[in-house]
Amino acid sequence: MQAMRLIATQVLKNERQYEGGANPRKTLQPNVYEVGAPLEAWLHYHHEMAYIGSSTTMVSFMCNKIPAEGGYTFVSDNVAATESILATPFGQKLKELGICYHRDLTDRDSFIDRVEYGVYNHWQQSMLTDDQDQAIAEARSRGLTAEWGEDRKLKTRYTISAFEYFPQVDRNLLYSSMADDGAWFDTWPLVQHLPPEDRPLKLTFGDLTEMTREEKQLFIDIYDRHGIPIPWKVGDVALICNYRFAHGRPGIHLKEGEDRELGVLIGESFNRLQTFEDKW
Numbered sequence: 001m002q003a004m005r006l007i008a009t010q011v012l013k014n015e016r017q018y019e020g021g022a023n024p025r026k027t028l029q030p031n032v033y034e035v036g037a038p039l040e041a042w043l044h045y046h047h048e049m050a051y052i053g054s055s056t057t058m059v060s061f062m063c064n065k066i067p068a069e070g071g072y073t074f075v076s077d078n079v080a081a082t083e084s085i086l087a088t089p090f091g092q093k094l095k096e097l098g099i100c101y102h103r104d105l106t107d108r109d110s111f112i113d114r115v116e117y118g119v120y121n122h123w124q125q126s127m128l129t130d131d132q133d134q135a136i137a138e139a140r141s142r143g144l145t146a147e148w149g150e151d152r153k154l155k156t157r158y159t160i161s162a163f164e165y166f167p168q169v170d171r172n173l174l175y176s177s178m179a180d181d182g183a184w185f186d187t188w189p190l191v192q193h194l195p196p197e198d199r200p201l202k203l204t205f206g207d208l209t210e211m212t213r214e215e216k217q218l219f220i221d222i223y224d225r226h227g228i229p230i231p232w233k234v235g236d237v238a239l240i241c242n243y244r245f246a247h248g249r250p251g252i253h254l255k256e257g258e259d260r261e262l263g264v265l266i267g268e269s270f271n272r273l274q275t276f277e278d279k280w
Protein backbone atom coordinates (compact mmCIF):
# COMPACT_ATOMS: atom_id res chain seq x y z
CA MET A 1 0.00 0.00 0.00
CA GLN A 2 2.78 2.43 0.84
CA ALA A 3 4.49 1.71 -2.50
CA MET A 4 1.23 2.45 -4.35
CA ARG A 5 0.82 5.57 -2.26
CA LEU A 6 4.25 6.75 -3.33
CA ILE A 7 3.20 6.39 -6.98
CA ALA A 8 -0.20 8.01 -6.51
CA THR A 9 1.27 11.02 -4.71
CA GLN A 10 3.43 11.84 -7.73
CA VAL A 11 0.17 13.09 -9.23
CA LEU A 12 -2.09 13.65 -6.25
CA LYS A 13 -0.34 16.46 -4.41
CA ASN A 14 -1.36 18.12 -1.16
CA GLU A 15 -3.38 15.23 0.21
CA ARG A 16 -5.99 16.19 2.69
CA GLN A 17 -7.10 14.58 5.89
CA TYR A 18 -10.59 13.21 5.63
CA GLU A 19 -12.27 15.71 7.93
CA GLY A 20 -15.91 16.58 7.50
CA GLY A 21 -16.66 13.39 5.71
CA ALA A 22 -20.17 12.08 5.63
CA ASN A 23 -19.12 8.55 6.26
CA PRO A 24 -16.86 7.06 8.88
CA ARG A 25 -13.51 6.43 7.28
CA LYS A 26 -10.79 4.79 9.24
CA THR A 27 -7.14 4.66 8.36
CA LEU A 28 -5.82 1.41 6.92
CA GLN A 29 -2.24 2.57 7.20
CA PRO A 30 -0.60 5.93 7.77
CA ASN A 31 -2.33 8.40 5.39
CA VAL A 32 -4.27 5.66 3.62
CA TYR A 33 -8.00 5.59 4.29
CA GLU A 34 -10.41 2.74 3.81
CA VAL A 35 -13.33 3.21 1.42
CA GLY A 36 -15.61 3.67 4.42
CA ALA A 37 -18.57 1.65 3.22
CA PRO A 38 -19.72 -1.92 3.80
CA LEU A 39 -19.01 -4.20 0.83
CA GLU A 40 -22.65 -5.20 0.40
CA ALA A 41 -23.81 -1.58 0.12
CA TRP A 42 -24.49 -0.19 -3.34
CA LEU A 43 -22.48 3.02 -3.68
CA HIS A 44 -24.26 5.39 -6.03
CA TYR A 45 -22.13 7.49 -8.31
CA HIS A 46 -20.85 10.62 -6.60
CA HIS A 47 -18.25 13.34 -6.68
CA GLU A 48 -16.08 13.16 -3.59
CA MET A 49 -16.92 15.77 -0.95
CA ALA A 50 -19.45 17.58 -3.13
CA TYR A 51 -21.55 18.34 -0.04
CA ILE A 52 -19.28 20.88 1.64
CA GLY A 53 -17.79 24.15 0.42
CA SER A 54 -14.27 22.80 0.46
CA SER A 55 -14.27 19.97 -2.06
CA THR A 56 -11.43 18.03 -3.67
CA THR A 57 -10.01 18.01 -7.19
CA MET A 58 -8.98 14.39 -7.25
CA VAL A 59 -9.37 11.03 -5.59
CA SER A 60 -7.07 8.01 -5.81
CA PHE A 61 -7.84 4.34 -5.22
CA MET A 62 -5.16 1.72 -4.70
CA CYS A 63 -6.02 -1.94 -5.11
CA ASN A 64 -4.61 -4.08 -2.31
CA LYS A 65 -6.98 -7.09 -2.41
CA ILE A 66 -9.55 -8.05 -5.03
CA PRO A 67 -11.78 -11.11 -5.68
CA ALA A 68 -11.13 -13.33 -8.71
CA GLU A 69 -14.20 -11.90 -10.46
CA GLY A 70 -15.85 -8.49 -10.18
CA GLY A 71 -15.38 -6.03 -7.35
CA TYR A 72 -14.90 -3.28 -9.92
CA THR A 73 -15.16 0.41 -9.24
CA PHE A 74 -16.97 2.38 -11.97
CA VAL A 75 -16.53 5.92 -13.15
CA SER A 76 -19.19 7.88 -14.99
CA ASP A 77 -18.33 10.29 -17.80
CA ASN A 78 -19.48 13.50 -16.23
CA VAL A 79 -19.39 15.66 -19.35
CA ALA A 80 -21.84 13.23 -20.97
CA ALA A 81 -23.91 12.99 -17.77
CA THR A 82 -24.12 16.80 -17.60
CA GLU A 83 -25.33 17.03 -21.18
CA SER A 84 -27.88 14.26 -20.59
CA ILE A 85 -29.33 15.79 -17.45
CA LEU A 86 -29.53 19.32 -18.82
CA ALA A 87 -31.59 17.94 -21.70
CA THR A 88 -34.34 16.99 -19.22
CA PRO A 89 -36.84 19.16 -17.28
CA PHE A 90 -35.35 17.69 -14.08
CA GLY A 91 -31.88 18.92 -15.05
CA GLN A 92 -33.23 22.38 -15.77
CA LYS A 93 -34.91 22.37 -12.36
CA LEU A 94 -31.63 21.38 -10.69
CA LYS A 95 -29.90 24.19 -12.56
CA GLU A 96 -32.49 26.71 -11.47
CA LEU A 97 -33.13 25.69 -7.86
CA GLY A 98 -29.86 24.14 -6.71
CA ILE A 99 -29.95 21.48 -4.02
CA CYS A 100 -29.98 21.19 -0.25
CA TYR A 101 -28.04 18.51 1.63
CA HIS A 102 -29.75 17.48 4.85
CA ARG A 103 -27.63 15.50 7.32
CA ASP A 104 -28.40 14.18 10.76
CA LEU A 105 -25.22 13.14 12.52
CA THR A 106 -25.69 10.86 15.52
CA ASP A 107 -24.10 11.28 18.95
CA ARG A 108 -21.38 8.76 19.66
CA ASP A 109 -22.00 8.88 23.41
CA SER A 110 -25.58 7.69 22.90
CA PHE A 111 -24.30 4.46 21.38
CA ILE A 112 -21.83 3.28 23.99
CA ASP A 113 -22.51 -0.46 24.47
CA ARG A 114 -25.39 -0.29 21.98
CA VAL A 115 -25.67 -1.78 18.52
CA GLU A 116 -25.33 1.09 16.09
CA TYR A 117 -28.77 0.83 14.51
CA GLY A 118 -29.41 3.75 12.19
CA VAL A 119 -25.87 5.07 12.55
CA TYR A 120 -23.99 6.40 9.56
CA ASN A 121 -21.59 8.82 11.17
CA HIS A 122 -21.33 10.41 14.58
CA TRP A 123 -20.82 14.15 14.78
CA GLN A 124 -17.73 13.59 16.91
CA GLN A 125 -16.14 11.68 14.03
CA SER A 126 -17.33 14.03 11.30
CA MET A 127 -16.38 17.25 13.10
CA LEU A 128 -13.28 15.78 14.81
CA THR A 129 -14.22 17.06 18.26
CA ASP A 130 -16.10 15.89 21.38
CA ASP A 131 -17.18 19.41 22.28
CA GLN A 132 -20.69 20.46 21.23
CA ASP A 133 -19.86 24.14 20.81
CA GLN A 134 -16.79 23.33 18.76
CA ALA A 135 -18.82 20.94 16.60
CA ILE A 136 -21.32 23.69 15.80
CA ALA A 137 -18.52 26.16 15.13
CA GLU A 138 -16.79 23.67 12.86
CA ALA A 139 -19.98 22.97 10.90
CA ARG A 140 -20.65 26.70 10.47
CA SER A 141 -17.09 27.33 9.38
CA ARG A 142 -17.84 24.90 6.54
CA GLY A 143 -20.83 26.98 5.49
CA LEU A 144 -23.45 24.61 6.93
CA THR A 145 -26.37 25.69 9.01
CA ALA A 146 -26.26 23.55 12.15
CA GLU A 147 -28.47 22.93 15.14
CA TRP A 148 -29.02 20.25 17.77
CA GLY A 149 -31.92 17.87 17.40
CA GLU A 150 -33.29 15.15 19.64
CA ASP A 151 -30.80 12.67 21.17
CA ARG A 152 -27.99 15.19 20.64
CA LYS A 153 -28.15 14.69 16.89
CA LEU A 154 -26.34 17.38 14.96
CA LYS A 155 -28.59 18.45 12.10
CA THR A 156 -26.83 20.26 9.29
CA ARG A 157 -28.21 21.81 6.11
CA TYR A 158 -26.28 23.04 3.14
CA THR A 159 -27.71 24.70 0.07
CA ILE A 160 -25.56 24.97 -3.03
CA SER A 161 -25.58 24.57 -6.81
CA ALA A 162 -26.04 21.05 -8.19
CA PHE A 163 -23.27 21.93 -10.67
CA GLU A 164 -19.68 23.12 -10.43
CA TYR A 165 -17.55 25.09 -12.85
CA PHE A 166 -14.60 23.06 -14.14
CA PRO A 167 -11.86 25.38 -15.40
CA GLN A 168 -10.07 22.80 -17.60
CA VAL A 169 -13.10 22.28 -19.85
CA ASP A 170 -14.42 25.79 -19.13
CA ARG A 171 -17.94 24.54 -18.39
CA ASN A 172 -20.35 24.02 -15.55
CA LEU A 173 -20.54 20.27 -14.85
CA LEU A 174 -22.94 18.19 -12.79
CA TYR A 175 -21.62 17.93 -9.22
CA SER A 176 -24.28 16.18 -7.16
CA SER A 177 -25.98 12.80 -7.05
CA MET A 178 -28.32 10.47 -5.20
CA ALA A 179 -25.37 9.31 -3.09
CA ASP A 180 -26.39 12.11 -0.71
CA ASP A 181 -29.99 11.01 -0.44
CA GLY A 182 -31.58 8.43 1.85
CA ALA A 183 -31.38 6.06 -1.16
CA TRP A 184 -27.68 5.67 -0.29
CA PHE A 185 -28.85 3.39 2.54
CA ASP A 186 -31.15 1.07 0.59
CA THR A 187 -28.57 -1.73 0.92
CA TRP A 188 -26.72 -0.44 4.02
CA PRO A 189 -26.61 -2.79 7.02
CA LEU A 190 -28.24 -1.42 10.20
CA VAL A 191 -29.71 1.58 8.32
CA GLN A 192 -31.64 0.07 5.39
CA HIS A 193 -34.62 -0.79 7.62
CA LEU A 194 -35.29 2.89 8.39
CA PRO A 195 -38.02 4.76 6.50
CA PRO A 196 -36.67 7.56 4.29
CA GLU A 197 -37.62 10.32 6.74
CA ASP A 198 -35.49 8.75 9.50
CA ARG A 199 -32.37 8.14 7.44
CA PRO A 200 -29.24 10.20 8.14
CA LEU A 201 -29.10 11.85 4.69
CA LYS A 202 -31.61 13.52 2.47
CA LEU A 203 -31.41 15.53 -0.73
CA THR A 204 -34.00 18.10 -1.76
CA PHE A 205 -34.08 20.93 -4.25
CA GLY A 206 -32.52 24.16 -3.00
CA ASP A 207 -35.94 25.61 -2.16
CA LEU A 208 -36.46 22.56 0.13
CA THR A 209 -39.10 20.99 -2.13
CA GLU A 210 -38.89 17.22 -2.47
CA MET A 211 -37.72 15.36 -5.56
CA THR A 212 -40.20 12.85 -6.90
CA ARG A 213 -39.35 9.18 -7.08
CA GLU A 214 -39.18 9.48 -10.89
CA GLU A 215 -36.75 12.39 -10.65
CA LYS A 216 -34.54 10.45 -8.23
CA GLN A 217 -34.55 7.43 -10.55
CA LEU A 218 -33.59 9.64 -13.48
CA PHE A 219 -30.72 11.12 -11.45
CA ILE A 220 -29.38 7.59 -10.88
CA ASP A 221 -30.00 6.40 -14.46
CA ILE A 222 -28.16 9.30 -16.07
CA TYR A 223 -24.89 8.47 -14.33
CA ASP A 224 -25.42 4.74 -14.97
CA ARG A 225 -25.82 5.36 -18.68
CA HIS A 226 -22.32 6.78 -18.89
CA GLY A 227 -20.53 4.29 -16.61
CA ILE A 228 -17.10 2.79 -17.35
CA PRO A 229 -15.62 -0.08 -15.28
CA ILE A 230 -12.19 -0.10 -13.67
CA PRO A 231 -11.23 -3.81 -13.83
CA TRP A 232 -8.96 -3.95 -10.81
CA LYS A 233 -5.82 -6.01 -10.46
CA VAL A 234 -3.80 -5.98 -7.26
CA GLY A 235 -1.24 -3.18 -7.45
CA ASP A 236 -3.37 -0.95 -9.68
CA VAL A 237 -3.51 2.73 -8.80
CA ALA A 238 -6.37 4.85 -10.16
CA LEU A 239 -6.30 8.63 -10.16
CA ILE A 240 -9.72 10.08 -10.82
CA CYS A 241 -10.45 13.70 -11.66
CA ASN A 242 -13.32 14.57 -9.37
CA TYR A 243 -14.91 17.00 -11.83
CA ARG A 244 -14.56 14.98 -15.00
CA PHE A 245 -15.83 11.73 -13.48
CA ALA A 246 -18.20 10.56 -10.79
CA HIS A 247 -17.31 7.24 -9.13
CA GLY A 248 -19.28 4.44 -7.51
CA ARG A 249 -19.87 0.69 -7.51
CA PRO A 250 -22.62 -1.90 -7.07
CA GLY A 251 -22.76 -4.02 -3.92
CA ILE A 252 -20.07 -6.69 -3.63
CA HIS A 253 -20.67 -10.26 -2.50
CA LEU A 254 -17.44 -12.15 -1.88
CA LYS A 255 -16.94 -15.89 -2.11
CA GLU A 256 -15.31 -17.68 0.76
CA GLY A 257 -11.63 -16.84 1.20
CA GLU A 258 -11.93 -13.73 -0.98
CA ASP A 259 -11.24 -10.19 0.08
CA ARG A 260 -11.50 -6.72 -1.40
CA GLU A 261 -9.51 -3.84 -0.05
CA LEU A 262 -8.92 -0.50 -1.73
CA GLY A 263 -6.99 2.33 -0.12
CA VAL A 264 -8.23 5.86 -0.73
CA LEU A 265 -6.34 9.13 -0.99
CA ILE A 266 -8.17 12.43 -1.11
CA GLY A 267 -6.53 15.09 -3.25
CA GLU A 268 -6.02 18.79 -3.05
CA SER A 269 -8.85 20.93 -1.68
CA PHE A 270 -10.61 23.66 -3.58
CA ASN A 271 -13.36 26.02 -2.55
CA ARG A 272 -16.47 25.49 -4.61
CA LEU A 273 -17.14 28.23 -7.12
CA GLN A 274 -20.53 26.81 -8.12
CA THR A 275 -21.45 28.01 -11.61
CA PHE A 276 -21.02 30.87 -14.05
CA GLU A 277 -23.98 32.08 -16.06
CA ASP A 278 -22.11 32.10 -19.39
CA LYS A 279 -20.59 28.60 -18.96
CA TRP A 280 -23.53 26.29 -19.59
Ligand SMILES: [Fe+2]
Pocket residue numbers: 046047048247
Ligand atom coordinates in the same frame (compact mmCIF):
# COMPACT_ATOMS: atom_id res chain seq x y z
FE1 LIG B 1 -16.12 8.20 -2.97
